[in-house]
Amino acid sequence: MKLFPVAVEWRAPRTLVAIVLxxxxxxxxxxxxxxxxxxxxxxxxxxxxxxxxxxxxFILGFGGLxxxxxxxxVMLGAYAVGIPVQHGITSxxxxxxxxxxxxxxxxxxxxxxxxxxxxxxxxxxxxxFAQMLFFGxxxxxxxxxxxxxxxxxxxDFAFFDITNATALYYFAFVxxxxxxxxxxxxxxxxxxxxxxxxxxxxxxxxxxxxxxxRYQWVAYVLSAIVCAVAGVLxxxxxxxxxxxxxxxxxxxxxxxxxxxxxxxxxxxxxVGAVLLLALEESLPMLVEATLxxxxxxxxxxxxxxxxxxxxxLKRGVFGSLRGGK
Amino acid sequence: MTYQLALSQLLNGLQxxxxxFLLAAGLTLVFGIMSFVNLAHGSxxxxxxxxxxxxxxxxxxxxxxxxxxxxxxGAVGLLLDRFALTKLYTRDHLDQVLATFGLILFFxxxxxxxxxxxxxxxxxxxxxxxxVDIAGFVYPSYRFAIIGVGLLVALxxxxxxxxxxxxxxxxxxxxxxxxxxxxxxxxxxxxxxxxALGAALAGLAGVMSGPIVSVQPxxxxxxxxxxxxxxxxxxxxxxxxAFFAALIVGVVDTLGRAFMPTLMRSIFERNTADAAGPAxxxxxxxxxxALVLALKPQGLFPASxxxxx
Numbered sequence: 240m241k242l243f244p245v246a247v248e249w250r251a252p253r254t255l256v257a258i259v260l261x262x263x264x265x266x267x268x269x270x271x272x273x274x275x276x277x278x279x280x281x282x283x284x285x286x287x288x289x290x291x292x293x294x295x296x297f298i299l300g301f302g303g304l305x306x307x308x309x310x311x312x313v314m315l316g317a318y319a320v321g322i323p324v325q326h327g328i329t330s331x332x333x334x335x336x337x338x339x340x341x342x343x344x345x346x347x348x349x350x351x352x353x354x355x356x357x358x359x360x361x362x363x364x365x366x367x368f369a370q371m372l373f374f375g376x377x378x379x380x381x382x383x384x385x386x387x388x389x390x391x392x393x394x395d396f397a398f399f400d401i402t403n404a405t406a407l408y409y410f411a412f413v414x415x416x417x418x419x420x421x422x423x424x425x426x427x428x429x430x431x432x433x434x435x436x437x438x439x440x441x442x443x444x445x446x447x448x449x450x451x452x453r454y455q456w457v458a459y460v461l462s463a464i465v466c467a468v469a470g471v472l473x474x475x476x477x478x479x480x481x482x483x484x485x486x487x488x489x490x491x492x493x494x495x496x497x498x499x500x501x502x503x504x505x506x507x508x509x510v511g512a513v514l515l516l517a518l519e520e521s522l523p524m525l526v527e528a529t530l531x532x533x534x535x536x537x538x539x540x541x542x543x544x545x546x547x548x549x550x551x552l553k554r555g556v557f558g559s560l561r562g563g564k
Numbered sequence: 565m566t567y568q569l570a571l572s573q574l575l576n577g578l579q580x581x582x583x584x585f586l587l588a589a590g591l592t593l594v595f596g597i598m599s600f601v602n603l604a605h606g607s608x609x610x611x612x613x614x615x616x617x618x619x620x621x622x623x624x625x626x627x628x629x630x631x632x633x634x635x636x637x638g639a640v641g642l643l644l645d646r647f648a649l650t651k652l653y654t655r656d657h658l659d660q661v662l663a664t665f666g667l668i669l670f671f672x673x674x675x676x677x678x679x680x681x682x683x684x685x686x687x688x689x690x691x692x693x694x695x696v697d698i699a700g701f702v703y704p705s706y707r708f709a710i711i712g713v714g715l716l717v718a719l720x721x722x723x724x725x726x727x728x729x730x731x732x733x734x735x736x737x738x739x740x741x742x743x744x745x746x747x748x749x750x751x752x753x754x755x756x757x758x759x760a761l762g763a764a765l766a767g768l769a770g771v772m773s774g775p776i777v778s779v780q781p782x783x784x785x786x787x788x789x790x791x792x793x794x795x796x797x798x799x800x801x802x803x804x805x806a807f808f809a810a811l812i813v814g815v816v817d818t819l820g821r822a823f824m825p826t827l828m829r830s831i832f833e834r835n836t837a838d839a840a841g842p843a844x845x846x847x848x849x850x851x852x853x854a855l856v857l858a859l860k861p862q863g864l865f866p867a868s869x870x871x872x873x
Contacts, residue, residue, distance in 0.1 A: 305658050352854050355861045359601050359657050359800060363792045364857060370789055371850040378843030487789070491665045498662055536677050542669030549663035550651060 244427040252560040257506045260513070264412060268405045279404045280476065285516045286411040287472045292496040292508035293418045294465025299494065300503040301426055302458045303438030304354075305362045307490050308369030312342050312463040314376060314485030316470020321388040321480030331394030331401075331471075338467040345372070346463030350456045357441070366487055376482035387481025394475055401475060411472050415509065418465055423505045425461070434458050466493075495545055501558020510557040518544065572703055573822040574815065579707045581814025582714025586769035587787065588794040588806040589721055590762020596801025597738045598653050598755050603664035604644070605766055605791065606784025607671035612637040612767025613779045614679060617686040620774075626689035633771030634764040641763020645756045653755070668785070675781045683780035710772050717765065718807055725803060734758060738801065790817070793849055797856050799863030809864060813849050820848040 248254060264282065271278040295309045319338035323329075353364045382388045393402050401407040425431050437444040437451045445451045474480045483489075492515065500511025522541060527534040552559075591605045616633035620626060648667075652660050687693075692706040725731040736744045737754050745751040770784075777783065794813050798805025825841030856864060 299658075305661060307661065352858055356857055359595065360796055360857070360861070360863075362601065362657060362661060363796050364853065366789065367793055367796070367850045367853055371847045374846035375843050378846070487785070491662075494658070494662060495665075498658070502658075533677065535681075536673045538669050539673035539677070542666045542671075542673065545666030546648075546663050546670065547666075549659045549666060 244424055253504070253506070253557065256510070256557065256560060260506075260509060261416070268408050276404075279408050281516070281520065283404070283408045283411050283476050284473075285512050286408070286415050287469050287476060288493070288496060288516060289509045289512035290411065290415050290418055290472065291466045291469035292493050292500070292512055293415070293422055294462045294469065295493045296497045296502070296505075296508045297422055297425070297462040297465070298455075298458050299462075299497055300507070301431060301438065302434050302455055304357075304455060304459070305494070306353075306365045306459070306462075307362045307487065307494065308349075308365035308367075309463070309466050309493055310487065310489035311369040311372040311485045312346065312466035313470040313473060313489065314372065314480075314482065315341050315345060316467035316472075317474035317480035317484045318376065318379075318382070318388075318470075319467070320394055320471055320474035321390050322382055324390050324392060324394075325382065325388065329392055329395040331396035334394045334471055335468065338471045339464055342463045342467035343460060346460045347456075350459035350463075354452055354455050354459065366490070369485060369487060369490060373482050373485045373487075376485060383481065385482065387479055387483065390474055390478040390480060393478065394471070407472075407475060411476075414468060414472065418468075419505060419509070426505060430454065430457075495548065497555075498552070499548055499555055501555025504555070504558050507555055507557040511555065514556060568701055569822075571701060573819055575703055575707065575711070576822075577815030577818035578811065579710045579714075579814070580818055581811035582711055582718070583769045583773055584787075584790055584794050584814055585714060585718060585807050585810035586765045586772075587791040588798065588810050589718075589803055590765045591791055592795040592798065592801055592803060592806045593734070593758050594762050595795070597734060597741075597758055600649070600653050601657050601660045601664070602649075603661060603788065604667040604671065605762070606788030607668050608637045608641060608763045608766040608784075609770040609787055610675065610781070610784035611640055611671065612770025613686075613774045613783065614675060614684075614770075615767065616771025617684055617774050617779050618679075620686060620689075620771075626691075629774075630768065630771055633767040635767075637767020637770065638760045638764030641766075642756060642760040644763075645759040649759075650752075671784075672781045679781075681781060683778040686774040686779055688775040706775065713768075713772065717768070721803060730757070790849070793853050795863075797853050797863055799866040802863070802865045805863055805865030813852070816852055817845075817849050820845040824848070 264286070267282050268279050271282075291309070291313055294312075295306065298304050298306055316338040319341060320334045323334060323337065328334075349365070349368045353361055353368065356364055377385050393407070396410075399406070399410060401410050426435070433444060433449045433451075433454050436447075437449070437454060441451050470484065473484065496511035496515050497508055498511070499514055500507030500509065519541065522537040523534060526537040526540065587605065587609060590608075591602060594600050594602055594605075612633040615636035616629040619632035620629035623629070644667075649663070652663055688704075688706045692709050694705050695702050696705045696708055723731075725734060733744060733749055733754055737749075737751055741751055744754075769787075790813065794809045795806055797813065798807070798809030821842070824845035828841040828844065860866075
């Protein structure tokens with residue numbers, strides 16, 4: 240098996256941007272200096288959001304199915320750390336296993352129902368299921384309920400100690416690279432071809448004899464699993480799990496990241512996550528510097544920004560760059 | 565005693581149902597006719613509640629509050645349609661979801677800037693602050709009024725859509741927009757009219773629920789999600805479906821919240837029941853939706869072929 244499924248055009252702007260960004264992210268903790276600095280933690284959050292968006296992009300960008308409820312899988316992943324830790328189970332491998340199993344189960348069920356619909360109904364039914372899980376988490380009184388659950392210790396991955404912020408950063412970095420590579424391979428595989436074909440014209444793909452539903456179902460489950468892993472990492476970063484991780488605003492943010500980066504590109508979600516989180520971090524400072532009275536109202540500008548992205552950016556930032564053939 | 569409780573919960577459910585119908589009617593019409601998904605519909609509801617509360621505080625007239633809320637929300641809807649959303653009607657649903665998601669954040673912050681982050685209090689109008697006593701059964705008259713107004717609006721909408729020329733054009737525009745516009749009807753203005761009408765109904769729902777919920781930034785989102793459930797169950801684009809689904813969802817949700825915990829307690833032991841009861845009650849309508857979609861993916865009352873394409 241070849242490492243690269245297609246010839247990479249090294250000098251295309253997209254490839255260059257991707258390489259610069261990956262190298263930059265790799266070097267970031269070295270430049271930040273201090274082990275537990277604010278920047279390392281912030282950059283870890285960027286990577287985790289990028290990971291979740293890569294997962295979402297799989298169904299949204301390549302499958303053309305707008306899931307408005309993927310935050311629920313992030314939340315599942317976070318609780319897969321929080322609940323076992325409360326019972327004294329700290330093994331990270333077990334956490335990941337629980338996250339994967341629960342995301343697999345939930346997404347298989349949700350996917351089976353939601354994929355019976357398409358278009359607008361799919362958007363809303365995924366949203367409804369996410370709400371259902373959200374309320375489910377709120378009702379977990381013994382695990383903090385509405386207020387969420389503080390996680391006493393980080394997951395214990397035996398040989399990889401992630402108690403230090405930089406170590407956790409590289410852990411997330413590797414996860415993102417892995418997800419990027421897998422998603423790239425999957426998109427170019429026969430499986431990805433049918434998936435993209437069903438996005439372009441589901442009826443034609445079905446007429447060619449492809450069981451479209453089954454392909455979309457598998458893609459939905461895969462994308463949910465990636466989001467659950469992001470949830471495990473997020474819980475480890477914040478040492479906190481709460482229903483707010485499954486809030487529909489986070490599902491919206493993930494969609495924004497995918498679109499902002501460039502829908503239907505493998506690397507777009509990473510670009511989108513960097514841009515959106517940098518914006519969310521800098522807007523409050525910007526507003527505070529110019530209009531101190533309104534510093535808590537910076538979300539107004541974010542809302543306008545998202546609106547304009549939807550209106551004006553058809554292919555996203557990364558998607559507008561020239562790629563390979 | 566228990567039948568009184570059951571009856572008053574049933575009426576509470578109906579009251580929630582007609583409020584949901586006011587919201588769902590606008591949303592489902594806009595979807596059916598323009599194929600536009602408007603997540604900011606909940607923001608129009610919130611704006612209606614604020615406009616109404618402000619007008620009520622100033623004039624102490626509930627009639628004026630209702631007028632301010634529906635006209636105000638209708639005007640915002642008109643402006644949104646003409647200046648912000650026109651370009652999005654021809655785009656795919658993804659862009660529409662994203663843009664209106666941005667608008668929700670925008671409106672929530674705008675409300676916070678103007679009225680502050682806390683919730684504001686709106687009183688039940690004096691004339692309706694009493695209770696009604698029907699053969700020993702006591703129920704607040706304000707809630708009766710909501711049910712009455714909701715049913716009246718539903719009847720009015722039915723007459724408007726089925727019996728008037730405008731309604732005929734709206735129905736025609738939903739299934740055959742090109743044909744209607746080539747017959748010389750300005751379909752853009754027809755769309756604007758529908759959008760503003762939906763916004764005004766959302767504003768009306770907002771001001772009417774003002775005295776019974778807390779008026780605060782973000783109050784539109786939970787309601788929006790319930791409304792989405794309603795229009796999915798009812799069938800996208802179908803007013804009739806929205807009406808029945810709104811009543812079903814209102815009643816199921818209210819009865820579930822009222823009786824599920826007790827019901828659970830009779831089956832499971834207390835601890836399990838106390839934890840699972842409220843959760844199951846909140847999930848009930850989503851389970852209902854999943855069930856409906858599993859059996860009838862188009863909803864209970866699918867709009868006529870072509871409307872949803």
